[in-house]
Structure formats: structure tokens, C-alpha cells
Amino acid sequence: MSDGARKASTKSTFHFLAGLSSGITSAFLLQPIDLLKTRVQQRTSPSTPHPHGTSALRLALAEIRSAPHLLPALWRGAVPSALRTGFGSAIYFTSLNSIRHRLSSPVLANANNHSSTLPKLSHIANLTSGAVARSFAGFILMPLTVLKVRYESTLYHYNSLPRAALDIYRHEGLRGFFAGFGATAIRDAPYAGLYILFYEQSKKHLSNVYMDKSGNGGATTINFASAIFSGVVCSAISNPFDAVKTRIQLQPDGYRNMVHAAKRMVTEEGLRSLMDGLGLRMGRKAASNALVWTVYEELIRRAEGSFRKKGLAGGEKEVGKL
Numbered sequence: 001m002s003d004g005a006r007k008a009s010t011k012s013t014f015h016f017l018a019g020l021s022s023g024i025t026s027a028f029l030l031q032p033i034d035l036l037k038t039r040v041q042q043r044t045s046p047s048t049p050h051p052h053g054t055s056a057l058r059l060a061l062a063e064i065r066s067a068p069h070l071l072p073a074l075w076r077g078a079v080p081s082a083l084r085t086g087f088g089s090a091i092y093f094t095s096l097n098s099i100r101h102r103l104s105s106p107v108l109a110n111a112n113n114h115s116s117t118l119p120k121l122s123h124i125a126n127l128t129s130g131a132v133a134r135s136f137a138g139f140i141l142m143p144l145t146v147l148k149v150r151y152e153s154t155l156y157h158y159n160s161l162p163r164a165a166l167d168i169y170r171h172e173g174l175r176g177f178f179a180g181f182g183a184t185a186i187r188d189a190p191y192a193g194l195y196i197l198f199y200e201q202s203k204k205h206l207s208n209v210y211m212d213k214s215g216n217g218g219a220t221t222i223n224f225a226s227a228i229f230s231g232v233v234c235s236a237i238s239n240p241f242d243a244v245k246t247r248i249q250l251q252p253d254g255y256r257n258m259v260h261a262a263k264r265m266v267t268e269e270g271l272r273s274l275m276d277g278l279g280l281r282m283g284r285k286a287a288s289n290a291l292v293w294t295v296y297e298e299l300i301r302r303a304e305g306s307f308r309k310k311g312l313a314g315g316e317k318e319v320g321k322l
Contacts, residue, residue, distance in 0.1 A: 011097075011304075012098070014299070015090075015300065016091075016093070017090070017299075018295070018296045018303070019093035019094065019292075019296060020087065020090035021295070022089060022292040023088060023292055024086035025291060025295065026287070026288045026291040026292045027085035027086060027288075028078055029291070030284050031075050032074040033280055033284040035074065035076060035077060035152045036061070036277075036280050038077075038153055038246060039059075039060035039063065039153065040056040040276055040277040040280060041247070042153045042154070042155060043247065052273065057280070079161065080144050080147045080148040080151055081148045083144055084141050084144035084145055085288075087141060088137050088138070088140075089137075089296075091137040091141070092133050095133040095136055095137065096130065096133035099128075099132060099133055100121060100125075100129050103125045103129060104125075126193070126196045126200055127196070129193075130192035130194075130195060131189040131190065131193035132189075134192030135189045135192075138181075139181065139185075142177060142178050142181050143165070143177035146176070146177055146179055147164050149249045149250060151164065155250055155251070179249045180244075180246075180248035180249040180258075182257065182258045183244045183248060183258040186258070187238045187242050187245060190237070191235075191237070194230075194237065195231070198229065198230040199293070203226045206222045206225060207219075207222055223294050223298075224290050227286075227293040228289065230289065231289035231290070232282050232285070234285070235278070235282040239274070239277070239282075242281060243265070243273065243275070243276045243277065244262050244265065246277075247261050248261050262274070
């Protein structure tokens, strides 16, 4: 293997591991918020009015408090959530890095790097790279997404992941593992594309204000603040698709596809049903993105710094031989 190929392979490995570790950490820490969001968005019975807003949140909290053991109840679904978010982040960041390097412009690459470890792209390239990478990761991890949502709801009582997978396969076949993919893709692709765009622009503007000429001045803080801002804005834009996706994954017989689910929700419950769980999702996404992206960029920054030091050390040895 050539030095260039080995370096590219090592970099991809670091992106995968950085995404995996940051994804698992955020998923485990924020699982209670994700659990509450799923409970707020689910509908337990077609014959009873579905609560919204604070009423739905109070009901979900009451259900959790009534459980025999509070902590296991709050972290129900943590295993499929950590697997899905961890490997999803790993695949997403690895593919995103590859796509961005292919689309990067030499002119932009030589521009001021502000607080980012990522290649510099145009607005359209940022939108495209984020959307493609997120859709790819979402499709691969879709079975775990379905398992996660069902674990978190009160409509299913699975005791293990293998048993849950077997139950889905027996009753719904392979297509059951991809329930709600259309709504998920329409939610995730624009979300990820807009997120990358807002994230990079926010970092650029904040870096111009807070970073000094030497390039120092709180890169981690800038990345953290940019991730929170981008997560909140993109969550608000994409929440209707998230609410529809959850209904399809929990009750595929009652909500056959994205269009049917959206029409039924609006007809029976009003437009506000499409915004169920918005506050929880905004809070969860803001915290999750802040953790994932800050940890990811910091790990990559340290890894690339180590590569540079090794490269310089190798170069000095070669000069010494001469």
C-alpha cells in the first residue's frame, strides 16, 4: 500500500471512530429526551383524543414515573438508540468527509480555515454533501431506527433486540424494517444539508468575531455554539416529517405511507399534530449536535495534529540521513 493510500485509509478510520464515539456518547446521555419525544408523538388509541403539547408531555412523564424502576424506564431503548446513533454517526461522518473532499475547491481550501477541521465548500456543495451522506447512513441504519422507536413507545413490549427483530419480520416481513423510510429521508436529507450550511456559516461568522489573527480564541466554543444554533433551526423546519415518520413506524397498519399519515393526522388532530415533540426534539438535537460535532471535530483536530507531527519527524529523519 502506498503512503498516500495508507494515509487516506487511516484518516477514514479516524473519521469512523470519531463519529462512532461521539454518537454513542450523545445517544446514551440524551436517551430520556428521545424517549419522551417518541411518547409525545405516538397515538395510543384511534378511539381516544390524542393529547398535544404540555398535556402529552405530562402524560408521558406520568407513565414513566409509574414504572417500578425509574432509571431503566428513562433509558428504555438506549441500546438500539446508541447502536443506531453511534454507527449512524460513524457512517455519516466517514461518507461526509469523503464527499466533501471530492467536492472541495482548491481556492476555498486555501482560504482562512477559522474553527473548522472540515474542507471548505460552496453553499450548494454543503447542502448536497450533507443530504447525500445523511440519506446513505439513514438507509443503512433504518432497521435499527424502527427498533429504537418501537422500544421507546408504550405500544410494544420487547424484551430483547433479537426478539423484537423476529416479531417485526414475522408480522411485517423485511419491509417492516424500513417503515417510514420515505418520511425519514425527506426529514433527514434537507435537515443534514441545511445543518451543514448553517453550521459552517455560523462558524465562519463567529470566528471572524472571536478568533484572533493567530487562529486561536475558542474554536471548541465556536463549534459548540454553532452546532446548537444549527440544530435548533433545522429541527423546527423538519419536525413535521419526524412526527409523520414516528406514526408510520409505530403503527404501519394505521398509517400506510407518508402522504396517508400526514392527511390522517391533520384531518383527525389538526395541524398541530405535525409539531408534536418539537420542543423536545429541538432541545435534544441542539444538545446532541453540540456534543457530537464538538467531540468529532476535536478528535479529528487532534488526530490530524498527530499526523502532522509524525510527518515532520519523518521528514527530519530523511534530512538527517542525507
